[in-house]
Amino acid sequence: MRASPELTRRGFLKTSAVVGGGLVVGFFVPTGMRRLLAQGAPAAAKLPAPNAFLRIAPDDSVTVLLAHSEMGQGIWTTLPMLLNEELGADWSRIRVEHAPASMTYAHTAFGIQATGGSTTTWSEFDRYRQVGAAARQLLVTAAARRWNVPESECRTEKGFVVHGEKRLSYGSLADDASKLPVPSSVTLKDAKDWTVIGKPTRRLDTPEKVTGKAIFGLDVKLPGMLTAVVAHAPTFGGKVKSFDAKAAKGVAGVKAVYEIPTGVAVAADSFWAAKLGRDALKIEWEKGPNADLDTKRLLETYCAKVTTPGTEAKAGGDVQSALSGPGKKITAEYSVPYLAHATMEPLNCTIRKTPDGCEVWAGTQFQTVDQQHIAGILGLKPEQVAIHTTFLGGGFGRRANPVSDLVSEAAHVAKGVDVPVKLMWTREDDMRGGYYRPLAVHRVEGALDEKGAPVAWRHRIATQSICAGTPFEGMMIKNGVDATSVEGASNSPYLAAIANHRVELHTMEKGVPVLWWRSVGHTHTAFAVESFVDELAHAAGRDPLEFRRALLAKSPRHLAVLERAAAKAGWGTPLPTGRARGLAVHESFGSWVAQVAEVSVEGGRIRVHRVVCAIDCGIAVNPLSIAAQMESAIAFGLGAALHGAITLQEGRVVEGNFNDYRVLRLNEMPRVDVEIVQSREKPGGAGEPGTPPIAPAVANAVFALTGKRLRALPFRLS
DSSP: OOOOOOOOHHHHHHHOOEETTEEEEEOOOOOSSOOTTOTTOOOOOSSOOOOOEEEEOTTSOEEEEESSOOSSSSHHHHHHHHHHHHHOOOGGGEEEEEOOSSGGGOOTTTSSOOOOTTOHHHHHHHHHHHHHHHHHHHHHHHHHHHHTOOGGGOEEETTEEEETTEEEEHHHHHHHHHTSOOOSOOOOOOGGGOSSTTSOOOOTTHHHHHHTOOOBGGGOOOTTOEEEEEEEOSSTTOEEEEEEOHHHHTSTTEEEEEEETTEEEEEESSHHHHHHHHHTOEEEEEOOTTTTOOHHHHHHHHHHHTTSOOEEEEEESOHHHHHHSSSEEEEEEEEEOBBOOOOSSOOEEEEEEETTEEEEEEOOSOHHHHHHHHHHHHTOOGGGEEEEEOBOSOOTTTTOOTTOHHHHHHHHHHHTOSSOEEEEOOHHHHHTSOOBBOOEEEEEEEEEOTTSOEEEEEEEEEEOOSSTTSTTHHHHEETTEEHHHHTTTTTOHHHHHSSEEEEEEEEOOOSSOBOOOTTTTHHHHHHHHHHHHHHHHHHTTOOHHHHHHHHTTTOHHHHHHHHHHHHHHTTTSOOOTTOEEEEEEEEETTEEEEEEEEEEEETTEEEEEEEEEEEEOSSOSOHHHHHHHHHHHHHHHHHHHHTOOBOEETTEEOOOSTTTSOOOOGGGOOEEEEEEOOOOSOOOOOSSTTSTTHHHHHHHHHHHHHSOOOOBSSOOOO
């Protein structure tokens, strides 16, 4: 499980990287954006270091190292598919490993090793094909030289180089190929010749997960390891005033109790002993500046704020005049609560200090950022921190924290003991630990002309900034506007179709730590935008689909998925008594998604029976994975729409576990039909874009059924 050492460009080119008698291929691509962590980042070299590798062993196995983290989104299969499109290996011989934490594996756009923003497939689409093509070229060259024939007469076939009746396996050629210079350029297949990309492919990680062989962070066990839990302040920003550890130290198995910056750590032989020790602590807390936070008062403050002008995020025409003119006026306010990520696997991190640095085992989305924070705490250089990325039991953004809260706490815990230690957060620790999707309130005002066409749209948003105070602030906040607060609203195609429009932002400074949550700002902007479009349509006396068609006439990809979903769902055809349909369409992370929800109300509760989803994500590398991600995103978003809310009383988070912070249950899961648009456009995201449309689609269906507008999440009929 030891991580590979930091690789340099010079070292890689000098050795051509022979590993275990096999072939390792690296590839180069220029960084597309300035580094997100520009502060302190090294200057970009003329030729960036290799950032992904392919290893072919003498036994014909092909190991692909992932520069990104597998958290259920399917890249354990998608990235090897890209590579094998060009390599042409025997798919049954493909193996996959997470790459070690190293700038060798930096994201092509972000300049750090990270997984997020539904960027993995598009960021690696060229690179993984390039490395496959380079490896194939080396293998062909090696075979041609062994046979003393022209390379042009050789071809490859399912893990073999073939010349006439002669065949040599990739494994038998790997050693020779490793001694050849890596080609300076490669020619990739034309799309018409693809045989792997676009083919529905079963996931490579499924067998390990089904059999229990897959290693998640919670599965890591090291000799002599202790397990630690931390008692955190009950309010955000609270501090330890004093504590009595006598009773805690008396619990069998407890080995150490000590204060760290975030609370009091208890390390023991087992999790249960550590938890019992923590329960026995007597702590006096300084509650800090946020002890009076209350959800009801926060909402009142936000609602008052959106009645006043905010910072301009997008503007066109003369909104005020259009809103003051003749025609029908509509005003609506929408609110969404704080939301926890509620990952299946609770947060955890294992650290073992070594003479040369430390080793870390964690399911992380932010290897480079975590590496830097751990190094700073333990007095090491980042390259002395070897991070072993395990499988992630869900991420949704929670394991990509700019301040690395969990792993930083683990590093402080590790400083207090001389043996390996695993920090574990209980479900309650995680649920009450902050870094939520921000609470937000939207106020939208619109005007219709005498023909029922929209002529004005003013949209005011009050929410917290996710990027303020982080290394991402310089890139993401421009002229006082955090792009993640307004995305999906400021760039809505509806605004482009309405001459008079304006989006304004009030950035609320509250003491609740916030973070990106699956689909980030689109989680709330899509709800407000698609709900309000529906309200405009009904105010105009027009069918919601027809109304959207008119507004999306110059947005062909929006319109195409909308038409596809509506047709598949049977929009306009009769439904059984007591059911109705609602629709929504939204673009995020480079993909366009439309959804039609079919609902009923049973016993005073909303029941979603069916969701038809159409997605245009550009080139669909693995349709099976894309369909699964749509199903997953719909379940995730539907759970939030029907149940999810983090609430505060007297500065404390009320919810603690799945009994009071409900996620979608199996008997609530609707039938989901996914339609994938065939496209040769640049690949977009799949992990997040399916979440934003589901809440407004359901809300619009409930209105069609009951005449009641649901403008607050989670939905309540009374």
